Amino acid sequence: MSTDPVAAPAAPKPLSANEGIKARSNFLRGTIAQEVADTSTGAIGEENSQLTKFHGLYIQDDRDQRRERAKLKQEKAYGFMLRVRLPGGRCTPEQYLKIDRLGEELASPSLRLTTRQTFQFHGVAKGDLKKLVQGLHQVWLDSIAACGDVNRNVMAPPNPERSAVHQRVYELAKGFSEFALPKSRAYHEIWLDEELVAGGEPKPESPAAPAPEVEPMYGPTYLPRKFKVGFAVPPSNDVDVFSQDLGFIAVVENGELAGFNVTAGGGMGMSHGNAETYPRLGDLIGFVTPDKVNALGFAAITTQRDYGDRTNRKHARLKYTIADRGIAWFKAEVERRAGFAFEPARPFRFTTISDEYGWHRAADGTWFHLLFILSGRIKDTPGWPMRAALREIAQIHTGDFRLTPSQNLSISGITDEQRPRIEAILQKHGLNETHQVSGLRLNALSCVALPTCGLALAESERALPGLLDKLEIVLDAAGLRRDAISIRMTGCPNGCARPYIGEIAFVGRAPNKYALFLGAKLDGSRLNTLYAPSVSLEEGVEILTPILHRYARERGEGEEFGDFCQRTVLAEKKAETENTANGETPSATTATV
Template sequence: MSDSKVSANETIKARSHFLRGTIEEGINDPLTGAIAEDDTQLTKFHGFYQQDDRDLRNERKSQKLEPLYSFMLRARVPGGVCTPEQWLIIDEIAQHLTRGNIRLTTRQTFQFHGILKRHLKVVIQKLHQRLLDSIAACGDVNRNVMCNPNPVESQVHQKVYEFAKSLSEHFMPQSRAYAEIFLDEEPLNKPDVEPLYGPTYLPRKFKIAVAVPPHNDVDVFTNDLGFIAILQDGEIVGYNVAAGGGMGTTHGDTKTYPRLGDVLGFIRPEQAQAIAEAIFIIQRDNGDRENRKHARLKYTIDDMGLEKFKAEVEKHSGVSFAPAVEVTWTTRGDRFGWQQGYDGRWHLTCYLPNGRIADTEQGQLMTGLREIAKIHQGDLRMTANQNIVVANVHEQDKAKIEQLASQYGLIREDLTWLRKLSIACVALPTCGLAMAESERYIPQLITKVDALLANHGLANQPIVMRMTGCPNGCARPFAAEIGFVGKGPGHYNLYLGASPVGTRLNKLYRENIDEQQILTELDGLFARYAKERENEEAFGDYVVRAGIIAPVYQGSEFHA
């Protein structure tokens, strides 16, 4: 590999000795709370990012102190399913070794913020004791594999969960760096080999999701690779395969854009792993390793051409796609409250504000989930909408679970659909990429937007609204009916027009506006929507039909 022809990250990976770098030396250095700059790229492959508290930067600088460095660690939890015993160790770590709370992500897992460098190994070892890890939760690898939580059709959910889990295991890096550095395991007397990844892994991150229609609660088309389960008589007979989704863009760079995955065709269940591996290998070998902003699979497909890409997938896998099966989508949100499964067991979906699990004046959510985990005999499932399902509750345990959930604020009757359908990224103060607030701001904005809706007779209208502090798209804002993307402190780009079920992107409507401008724009739009909408027409569909915004189905249309 010629260093002059690849990005700096490629050189770091190639010289890292299979993701080791000087991480071990760095975490043992007591003179700083940070690690070496190159190592900050490698630690992502082990599941954690170096961050600092941006709220305190200027104060610490004035005191001639280095930034208050800490680490965000994200776990690998395929399908978002964990046991009560695992939840209790997650809770214990959060209480004693982090900022004191837990954050559920938009990829069905959890992350901790505020871990000091000296505590990293302790956290990872405690997770390991409960069969949890953070391998490949970040970095240029296959990330946490998502699947439909499906708390009603549990039989189908179990099958897609096992499929998601098998994909996660199949694409997990084989380097022993994680075990040696963080678990103190002895090196083996043989060199590391990465049979699927090779020594430089992927050009960029790679995301997989499995959906079960009619619920698109994993936003399957926003993933690099999506499997859409096709059911017949309650059994999975195969999958439609979608490829090329991805949210990230760069402000002002029209060569970058969000994209929804294209459906390539239908395959049988036994062909799925071969198809996944073929797409993975094509991206490994053809993805852009010079320009990281152009390195996701979506750009590889657009550069190659969809038909050529599809032919390459068939060639590599030995599988020919059958015509895709027609699919109907009805919702993207979670099914809150109690649902009963086919086997008689109950499932309670609880709303968590933007995935943050903490004890606050609004509710003791962290204590409540801890108390539930102490007595729960089923499992817990994190959703792609940053909520949690207390799943597989026996009839005789239902009343006690409900009593605890109500006592600690996990069951609420005062939530509007706008709030329940919203998601937001962390942004400030810990994310180094954030240009504006997101998680800390969106709750109050929702209150004001709900008031506008009520003024126009639209109270409790289901609208998917999302916010991110930058255009990297962690909360999938470009797939929201109303999307906000941070442009600067207190200023956002406003996007409109995505499909309520995730099959169409939104488009820029107003640029770099503040809260008052946001509310003024939405007030006028809601007034028109209330008067002109068709029966049961979603807001995102209305603004397209009314010509307020042009429809966007292809990434190339996003900036047009």
Template structure:
């Protein structure tokens, strides 16, 4: 508890998220920043990390850890211009070790950046009107939005609203520009800026996430969001949103008081009222969220403890907006749609599969050239893939050829690979207990072989892997989910809904690959023989009694019914 209270003190005394960052950057005796500044850098979209695989060697050589930084660039709604994509690609080459990582929140991450390279990287972002402010930290983070350019004006309107919400909820501080772009020596100034008009001096108790979905596609996993917004369309126009509240997927190993949770319906609001309602919900969490126990500080616990009816009354009072009854909607999946799709302007979009969300080397460069030559914009999907949009019909064949030459052709990618997701995990994430991004492709190849052998090779399934229980890859919404316990060992979860509307439940604890594949073989054999027509794998597992349906997130880690 003391550590959490200290963090609240650090935020309160940060002078508008400035901390001691300038002095930390100027200290050339270490590759790290001051320990207290690691809390402040997160608000700037920066995580201090080190290469875990070199720790022992460096310790034996009496060297400090190989400190590097991860920078998370916000991309509200996941949409970037060709100029911005070109800058991201060039920055990856210059400062990111040649790697560009697309995230499950439609953002972009650079890994392995040295402390001395941070200012140049930030200036490169600023030059194309991008930044990393609020990429991390106890504030609202990147606002997600469905990626369906073929929806035309409806997509354009929801994308605009995602940017508007993002701008409205971004901390009001000049610290990011002062430190990273303008280079002012703010550490030497005797300033005490006014509290942030929305967040105050201590910001939120924990991170906060918002996503916009457009039925029938739930690509943003709208039920996993602190605020989920479901766009409601009538006669081709946007009339408003069903508002969901209280979702979140992280939990702590061995702590039953922490659990994933799906958002509940708060009501329907008109388009013009959605920003005010989002602000009201954020201020409720600011005022009522737990600031003593960070494991209990997420908004989902505030809603779970106090109830959705209480929240609805608070939001109505704070926003002055009447929440109406939600409008019935239906989703049919939460994956990406691959291949070509025609937009209303007669141009086309092409979804490109990116394994693990990681673009490196010549593949990264080739994609940047394709974007430059053909694409109107780039859309990062919530499943860490890429959509090239605005492609002229006459260019589709050329784009396919160049994607194939770059190794980005998805014809050989299985339906399970297309519906898979992994977090970064080793070697940089300090929370990882097991591999994820580097290992999932190998495991999927074996799972695909089993599926083909049982005659279900063409049946899509959501398979997600996380290196720890925090759930960055949303593993608790996978029909098959894996959560790392130790190197080479995972908890296995089963039974989520294919459309992202039901959590899964733990099936086996702390198992290795041979055990995983043995279980998969048995499950796929039974599924192939007994499934109903068009029945999803997760639904079959529930119907057959293989796993019990999770009604409340606290049941996700309860072993029973298997």
């Protein structure tokens, strides 16, 4: 008999703090109602601040005011961000006008379009939260599950009227958004005093014994982390489908929607200096017919619910579950739960992520006009009164508005009779043309960052215009002003503006310090590569200047900027690193890049 000591089994890792908060929450209620009613402070406690995310709310503060308020021994300038649930980014003129008015009355004096096709309000006082939610409810809008460890706002191509296929995909995306909502009534009780909601049924006057609340998809502790779903219709990958936890790529055969190629395991978040965190593109796992979308989504979400990491939130997204267990395991588990097998993936091709600006005739005979809005910020500025123009259009428009994944807005469903009136409004406000705007600016995304985001390490939205101004001087000198080059900027590495699939990306590390990434593919199918770990914006422009000039001189026929960077400067940097590791002296060519 062996006398070797037997190793004791490893103790299970403790669950993350958020898991306890969710378990104690009574299906997302916590003590939110009591804290919101407390007028002695503009804040709420840590536990409830985690739970309000499931209601579409984040507590924030104006970081520009922190130092002065601390000197005066005042509480931080707290306010809330509310994100609307708006599947596919579609809203009516009535809804838009209500959102515009609520933003003016209850939030900071501007609206913001997110990179997930919805609206965000910032700077909402705690005492105004119920007014805001109830105001949205009046036009059949809500913020349920716009944040939190659940399925978030579902993305889809923004103009369904382009074709019958686009319309069908939009309907499926909207249907999945409804299907994947939490079943808890907490939102309705806290914010709407359990008012009847769209599609709901009135509560009985005297219920006997209320059935215990259940979450058939999520369970009492919901998901380990957020879950994101997007639908794409090739040749456009405007939703960045490979960045989604679960992606649906439409397959069109003989003019009809045959079904979807499915991707799984995408995600953008990472942490600087932590190799165990990383952005990842989704794997293509097979094809399903349209009738299987919801069942497949249920199987994928419950698989992540049961196998995702609940001990380490930095390792809790589906991308890590798949990386740890393998895509073959995930596919088999989803098939087992769904009760059907994937068919082999079918051919598809993406060519662009870019919005098509200006006027377009849709398949249904109406028009749509796609407006460029830098960083999605709707406000009036000298020479660019965007908010006034959209308000005026919404008052006469009989179609609807569509928010795009690139933070722009489409005025859609415009009739032949309405077009001259809307065109005149755009002309009056100087918003009808984008021919003077560079291809770089038209393909720029940014997150909000400072002063409201508590995670921001550096500026993003406020710094992007100045960075673009400097780079446009370089583009003009190189003859590249009209070339489509994607640039993305974030104030931290969490990836809200999907920076790791930008051909150029600045990712915040510290005040005016950014990691510079290069070389993603313009169609969103390849990640970029870290080129410089910490640069100021000024240094970033200095680095990019010779690369952009070299691109203008040396690019191949039809070669995109990201592909050029992969072939030249990134390949040369890799070779230089390898040579240095082997004790060789870098060549003069690589040393000057």
